[in-house]
Amino acid sequence: MKLLLSLLLIGSAVVSHGQGRSKNYIDLQDAVKYRDSVEWLTLRDQHLKNFPQEILMFSNLKYLDLSKNEITELPANIGELRNLFYLDLSGNQISTLPKGFANIKSLHNLYLDYNGEQNLDEDFDVLSKLPLLRVLDIHGDSIRSLPSSIGKLKSLEYLELSENRISVLPAEFSLLKNLQILYIDNNKYFDLSRNLPILSQLPNLKELHLEGDHFKQLPPQINSLQSLEYLYLNNNQLQELPKEVFGMNKIKFIDFSDNKLPHLLLDKYRDDWAPTLRMIF
Numbered sequence: 001m002k003l004l005l006s007l008l009l010i011g012s013a014v015v016s017h018g019q020g021r022s023k024n025y026i027d028l029q030d031a032v033k034y035r036d037s038v039e040w041l042t043l044r045d046q047h048l049k050n051f052p053q054e055i056l057m058f059s060n061l062k063y064l065d066l067s068k069n070e071i072t073e074l075p076a077n078i079g080e081l082r083n084l085f086y087l088d089l090s091g092n093q094i095s096t097l098p099k100g101f102a103n104i105k106s107l108h109n110l111y112l113d114y115n116g117e118q119n120l121d122e123d124f125d126v127l128s129k130l131p132l133l134r135v136l137d138i139h140g141d142s143i144r145s146l147p148s149s150i151g152k153l154k155s156l157e158y159l160e161l162s163e164n165r166i167s168v169l170p171a172e173f174s175l176l177k178n179l180q181i182l183y184i185d186n187n188k189y190f191d192l193s194r195n196l197p198i199l200s201q202l203p204n205l206k207e208l209h210l211e212g213d214h215f216k217q218l219p220p221q222i223n224s225l226q227s228l229e230y231l232y233l234n235n236n237q238l239q240e241l242p243k244e245v246f247g248m249n250k251i252k253f254i255d256f257s258d259n260k261l262p263h264l265l266l267d268k269y270r271d272d273w274a275p276t277l278r279m280i281f
Contacts, residue, residue: 024063028052036060044068044088056080067091067111079103090114090137096122102129109135113160121147128152139163139183151175162209165189174201181205185232186212193219200224211235211255220244234258234280240265246273255280 024040025031031038031054038058048069055064061081068091079100087104088111096119107130112118118141127133133155139162146161151172159176160183167189179202184190190213199205200221207230215236223244225231230253231245238259245254257280266281273279 028054032057039063041065051075051078059083062086062106064088074098074101076100082106085109087111095119097126099126102126105130106132108132111137112141113137114140117142121149124149124152128154131155134158136160146170146173148172154178157181157204159183162186167191168194169198171198174198177203179205181207181209183209184213185209188214193221196221196224200226203227206230206250208232218242218245223247226250229253231255241269246277251277253278253280257281 022037022039024042025038026042028041028043031041035057037060039060040063041055041058041061042065043052044065045068048066048071051066051071051074053075055061056075056077058081060083062083062085064081064084064086065088067088071089071092071094073094074097076098077100078098079102081104083106084104085106086109087107090111090113092115094112094115095117110127110133118138120143124147127136128149133153135158136153136156137160139160141164143161143164143166145166146169148170149172150170151174153176156176156179158181159179162183163186166184166187168191182205190210192210192213192215196219199208205225205227208225208228209232211232212235215233215238217238218233218241220242221244222242226249228248229250231251233254233256235258238256239261241256241261245251254277261281269279269281
C-alpha cells in the first residue's frame with residue numbers, strides 16, 4: 001500500500017505536466033508524423049530490442065515509457081531529450097547509463113527496476129548531475145551493495161530499493177538529506193540495527209518500508225528515526241514491538257499485519273495507542 005505522500009511524489013510528473021493537455025502516443029510511426037507536438041509516448045511491452053532512434057526527433061517529449069522491452073543500451077546522445085520529465089525503463093536489460101544522460105536536466109522521475117546487474121557507481125555519477133531528479137526506482141536489480149556515490153543524489157525524495165540483497169547501507173547514504181520515502185522491503189539480508197545510525201541522519205525521512213524483511217525483532221534504537229511518520233513492518237516475524245516505537249515523536253501510522261504478535265498484545269497496543277496512532281494488525 002502506498003500512502004498519499006508516495007502517490008504525490010511518484011505521480012508528480014502526471015500532475016505537473018498533465019497528460020490531458022496532449023495526446024499519449026502508443027505507436028511510434030504515428031508519433032513521427034507529429035514529431036513537434038509529441039509530449040507523451042508509451043511504447044511499453046512492444047518487444048523492442050533497441051532504443052528507437054526516432055524518439056530523439058521529439059524535442060518536446062516530456063513523458064517516455066519504454067518498460068517491459070528488451071533494450072540493452074541507450075544512445076550516447078539521449079541527452080538531446082532535454083525536456084524529458086518522466087522516464088520508465090523498467091523491465092529491460094540496461095546495465096549502464098551513457099554520460100550523455102546527464103544532459104536531461106529536466107528529469108524528475110526515473111525507473112530502472114528489473115534491469116538486472118547495473119554499474120551503479122558510474123550511473124550515480126551520471127545521475128548526480130540531474131538537479132531535479134526526485135524519484136528513483138532500482139528495485140529488483142540484484143543489488144548486493146550500494147556505492148558511496150549514492151550520496152551524490154542530493155535531490156532524491158523517493159528511493160525504491162525493494163527486492164535486492166543489500167545488507168548495510170554506505171555511510172554516504174546519510175547525505176540524502178531530502179529523502180522522504182524509502183522502500184527497502186522484501187530483502188531478508190537487510191540489517192536494521194547496523195543501518196539505523198545512518199537512517200537516523202536523514203532529517204526528512206517520513207515513510208519507511210521494511211515489510212517482508214524477515215525481522216524477528218526490532219532494535220530499541222528504532223526511535224532514533226524521529227522524523228518518521230509512516231512505518232511498514234508487515235509480513236515479518238515479529239512477536240512484539242519495543243516500547244521505544246511508541247516514543248517516536250511524529251509517528252502517525254504503523255502496519256504490523258502478518259507478523260506473529262499475540263492477540264492479547266495487539267489488543268493492548270490498540271487500547272493504548274489507537275486514539276493517536278493508526279495501526280494495522
